[in-house]
Amino acid sequence: MRYRSTVAEINLNNLQHNTDLLHKESHKPLFCVVKANAYGHGATKIAVFLEQFSYVSYFCVSSIDEALELRNNNIKKPIINLGFTDIFDLNECINNNITISIISKKWLIRALEAHHDLSKLKCHIKLDTGMNRLGIKSISEYCDVLEMAKKHGLEVEGVFTHYHSSDSINGASLKQLELFKRFLNQCDHPYKWIHIANTDAALLTNEAFTNAIRCGLALYGYASKPSNLKPILTLTSQVSQAKEIEAGETVSYSAAFVATEKMKIGIVPIGYADGINRKLTNHYFYINGKQAKILGKICMDQTIVEFPYDEWRNIVEIIGPHQNAADLAQVLGTITYEILTGISDRITRTYKLDGQIIDQHNYRFNR
Structure with a gap:
């Protein structure tokens, strides 16, 4: 229902074209970023449509309320909050099968002190390899966090970091990738998911170290470099x-x-x-x-x-x-x-x- 002549029209055929293209070019499962109301396109409607595709393995949001919006609209596939999760919201995450990001040793200590049992909490560890936003900066802290999480029975399913200049994969980005590898090589763990590439990196690189791509802007038809993506x-x-x-x-x-x-x-x-x-x-x-x-x-x-x-x-x-x-x-x-x-x-x-x-x-x- 609408009473204004002003309307945003979303072309779902173009959305499928873009996801097919990203999967074909990367040869990896997609973590589809639907934070910020799917970049203005409508998070629940976009997620409902994308959930049918087998190569879509995760939906990514930036807050627990965004995750709950998807769950409340019957989205069944895994959802990860890439942003900060308050330690007092962890039971809500467990009850709604929402994966969270462990951003520091201090955060994990506080979470373990606040909860008797987090064995059903699914998490990805966030590493800071140069963006200087959320995440763990030192290898020693990373190893401590991994050991603590495993000791207390958390389901440490994944690990990730974020390129700061993915629109031009250069020496700085390669340096981040190498640091990411050093983190993981220092403390071994059988991660199900290892991810670093966002839209531009997914289109510009073809590294085999990771096994999923986080696609945001590309879903909606845009990238920094010329591509065959279609705005939706x-x-x-x-x-x-x-x-x-x-x-x-x-x-x-x-x-x-x-x-x-x-x-x-x-x-x-x-x-x-x-x-x-x-x-x-x-x-x-x-x-x-x-x-x-x-x-x-x-x-x-x-x-x-x-x-x-x-x-x-x-x-x-x-x-x-x-x-x-x-x-x-x-x-x-x-x-x-x-x-x-x-x-x-x-x-x-x-x-x-x-x-x-x-x-x-x-x-x-x-x-």
Whole structure:
């Protein structure tokens, strides 16, 4: 159900194309990253679709509430919280079969002190090989953590680290990989899962040391280097009113745009509360495949554009074949991740398969 003409359409055929491609090129199972509402695409709907594929072995989130959202929507495959887990939430993780990340010896000591029995807790050890975010930095601490976890019966299923510059696999990245190997060679353990590669690394490298890839942005059709990935999201709206203004009239707040001649304008029901950055003023949307310049300041709920047409219900493309999320990111001097995750939950997501709408999600009605 939706009452706005503004909609984000998710192409599930393109999603399958991307996962098939990643699996084919890596020859490894996929850990599909659906944190941050699947980068704005709708975590539960994306996970429901991906769960059918045998090469999808895990879903990755960044918090326990994201993991529970998936479980509460009947996602059965393993889920790992790559981020911090509060030690007082561990029983919730055990009860819902959520894998957690052990980030330090201090964290593990506190967890063991707070719980009598963690033998059913499934975990991956997070190593810090240069990112300097979460994780264990020294080999001695890693060995202590592994020994403590095994001694107390935790299911130490995996180990992982994170490249800091995977968009260009260079000396620094290779150095991280070698350090990762040294960690594991120093303290032997029969891990089921060893993972380091994210989207770009998975597409740029073919190392045999790890046995899974964590794919995030690539699922949704983007990578730092040219690829055959297909973006899965288009963002469109419709002109809600068309009008003419005379030379000298102004448009939007602060009278930031002044017409130099008589012209037609269109009001589009999408604004910065929907994720449209106000710095896009003077950039373009697309109508009928042609640029429609944004006039004046972008409002909270509406944007005004040049509109030299008579019919006022024209489709307006914000993200689509003429400009994708990466194009907008370049205009704004940011990253594709920020564009996609910034799409507000005010916007209904519709899901298409083989050209047919099979589902839709409006966050005002589908909680």
